[in-house]
Amino acid sequence: MSNQIIEIFTDGSSLGNPGPGGYGIVMKYGAKQKRSSEGYRLTTNNRMELMAVIQALKMLNDVAKEKEVIIYSDSKYVIHAVEKKWVFGWVKKNFKDKANADLWRMFLKEYSKYNIKFHWVKGHSGHTENEICDKLAKKAAEGKPLKTDHGYESSKNNSNQLF
DSSP states (O other): OOTTEEEEEEEEEESSSSEEEEEEEEEEETTEEEEEEEEEEEEOHHHHHHHHHHHHHHHOOGGGGGSEEEEEESOHHHHHHHHTOHHHHHHHTTTTTOTTHHHHHHHHHHHTTSEEEEEEOOTTSOOHHHHHHHHHHHHHHHSSSOBOOHHHHHHHHHSOOOO
């Protein structure tokens, strides 16, 4: 890949849906590579898929604003919401009746800073970086201490929302 491209690989996992969850990130820029993961005590798979993308974008610096950023994910939920422009329609309706509005708002704040393209990869198919992200996400979900997904737990306490 060109030195003008930043590659981000992400995956999210929950052990039960809802249940303990985590995300994994692998970032590549030229010969440099970073990995990150974090676990939460109660969340959903979709929230962790989206959280992985958000946290990866937060790891970028101002230099990334002049680069192409490619995000590889096995989450059709995340990729379709952006590539099919669903999320922009949700904004117009103030996310009425949409799950994970807190995370989508965070995502849009980060998304607007960069030139981002999404690429779907089939999960559990031997894609090296996706497999690494999957392992990072699961290990984070099984780890201690687990963080609180305040957005999920507060919505759970205020409604019967599952996802």
